[in-house]
Amino acid sequence: MAMPVTHYLRTSKMPHIWCAGCGHGIVLGAVLRAIDSLGLDKDEVCVVSGIGCASRAPGYLDFNTLHTTHGRAIAFATGIKMAKPELKVIVLTGDGDAAAIGGNHLIHAARRNIGITTVCFNNSIYGMTSGQYSPMTPTGSLASTAPYGNIEEPFDLCDLVYAAGASYVARGTAYHALLLSKLIAKAIATEGFSFVEAITQCPTYYGRRNNMRSAVDMLKWQKEHAVPVAAAAKMSAEELVGKFRIGELGTRTRPEYTRRYAAVIETAQKEEAEQDA
Amino acid sequence: MPGSIEAGPAVEGRPAEVPVEINQKWCKGCDICVAFCPKEVLARPEGGKAQVAHPEKCTRCGLCEIMCPDLAIVVVPAARKGTSSRGQGGAADA
Numbered sequence: 001m002a003m004p005v006t007h008y009l010r011t012s013k014m015p016h017i018w019c020a021g022c023g024h025g026i027v028l029g030a031v032l033r034a035i036d037s038l039g040l041d042k043d044e045v046c047v048v049s050g051i052g053c054a055s056r057a058p059g060y061l062d063f064n065t066l067h068t069t070h071g072r073a074i075a076f077a078t079g080i081k082m083a084k085p086e087l088k089v090i091v092l093t094g095d096g097d098a099a100a101i102g103g104n105h106l107i108h109a110a111r112r113n114i115g116i117t118t119v120c121f122n123n124s125i126y127g128m129t130s131g132q133y134s135p136m137t138p139t140g141s142l143a144s145t146a147p148y149g150n151i152e153e154p155f156d157l158c159d160l161v162y163a164a165g166a167s168y169v170a171r172g173t174a175y176h177a178l179l180l181s182k183l184i185a186k187a188i189a190t191e192g193f194s195f196v197e198a199i200t201q202c203p204t205y206y207g208r209r210n211n212m213r214s215a216v217d218m219l220k221w222q223k224e225h226a227v228p229v230a231a232a233a234k235m236s237a238e239e240l241v242g243k244f245r246i247g248e249l250g251t252r253t254r255p256e257y258t259r260r261y262a263a264v265i266e267t268a269q270k271e272e273a274e275q276d277a
Numbered sequence: 278m279p280g281s282i283e284a285g286p287a288v289e290g291r292p293a294e295v296p297v298e299i300n301q302k303w304c305k306g307c308d309i310c311v312a313f314c315p316k317e318v319l320a321r322p323e324g325g326k327a328q329v330a331h332p333e334k335c336t337r338c339g340l341c342e343i344m345c346p347d348l349a350i351v352v353v354p355a356a357r358k359g360t361s362s363r364g365q366g367g368a369a370d371a
Contacts, residue, residue, distance in 0.1 A: 004342070004351045014303055015347060021307035025346030033343070177343045203307075215346070216312040 021215025023174035023200030071102030131205030167192030
C-alpha cells in the first residue's frame with residue numbers, strides 16, 4: 001500500500017496551481033513518500049526552491065521551506081546547510097532553474113560535495129513562461145522560441161553533476177513513481193551532495209507542441225523510452241539512441257563539505273587556545 | 278511512523294465499499310488514474326472529475342494514489358473501512 005502524503009501538505013494551499021496532468025505533482029508525491037519512508041520529523045527537513053513551476057512545490061509543504069530567486073535555490077540551501085548541518089536540506093528545482101540560470105551553483109555544490117539533496121523536475125521546457133526551450137529540451141523539439149525545432153543538444157544533467165563530484169546521482173520518471181521515491185530516499189540518506197533527475201511531463205507547453213496530446217501519452221512515452229541501468233549495460237550505443245537510463249547512475253564516497261568546514265573551525269580554535277595559553 | 282514506499286501486495290478478500298477516496302476539490306480530471314488503473318476501477322465523465330466506477334474490482338494496489346498528480350487520491354486500507362486517519366485529503370473529509 002502506498003502511504004498517503006496529505007499530512008505533509010499545507011492543505012489550505014491546495015489544490016496546487018499545476019495544470020491538469022502536469023507530472024510535478026507525481027514527483028512531489030514521490031519526494032514526500034521518500035521523506036516518509038525515512039521517518040524524518042518535519043522540523044528536520046528544509047525544502048528550498050528557486051523560480052519556475054517546480055519551484056512552487058515548497059509552498060504546499062509543511063516543512064521548513066524557502067522559495068528563493070531564479071536559479072539560486074542551491075546558493076540559499078548552501079547557507080542553510082552551513083548554518084545548520086544537522087538539517088536535511090532538499091532543493092526542488094526545474095530544468096531551467098537548475099541547468100540554465102542556476103547551472104554554476106549546481107556544479108559547484110557537487111564539486112564541494114555539500115550535503116544537499118537536489119531533485120530536478122525535468123519537463124524539458126520553461127513551462128511557467130509558456131514554453132521557451134531550456135538546456136534540457138531535446139534536439140528537434142518544438143518550443144515557443146524554437147518554432148522550427150530546437151537546434152541545441154541538451155545536457156546529460158546526471159553525467160554533468162557526477163563529473164562535477166556529487167556523491168549520489170540517479171534518474172527516475174513520473175511514470176516510474178515508486179522507483180523515483182526509492183531513489184530520492186537514497187539521495188536524502190546520502191551524506192554528500194546528491195542529485196535526482198525526475199523526468200516529468202508538461203502537457204500544456206511541451207506535449208501539445210510535440211505530438212503528445214495528453215499527459216497519459218507523455219507518461220507512456222516515459223515508460224517506452226526509459227531503460228533501467230542494468231538493462232542499458234547490456235545494450236549497444238545504437239540500441240540506446242533516443243532512450244535514457246533510469247536508476248542509480250553514480251555513487252561514490254567523498255568527504256562532505258560541512259564536516260570539512262567543522263574540522264577547520266576545530267583546528268583554528270585549538271590553535272587560538274594554544275596561543276592564549 | 279515511517280511508511281513504506283513499496284506498492285505492496287493486493288489485499289485479499291472483499292474490498293470495503295469505497296476502496297479509493299478521490300478528493301473532488303483537488304482532482305483536475307487529467308485521466309491518469311483512469312488510464313493506468315490495471316483493473317479499470319476508475320472512470321471520468323466528459324468534462325468531470327475522476328470517479329470510482331467499479332469499487333468491487335479494486336485490489337488496492339495503490340497505483341492511482343502514487344500516480345495522481347493532484348495528490349487527490351487515497352487508497353483506503355481494508356481495515357480502515359472508508360475513513361481517512363491521516364487527514365485532510367480524502368473525499369471522506371471533503
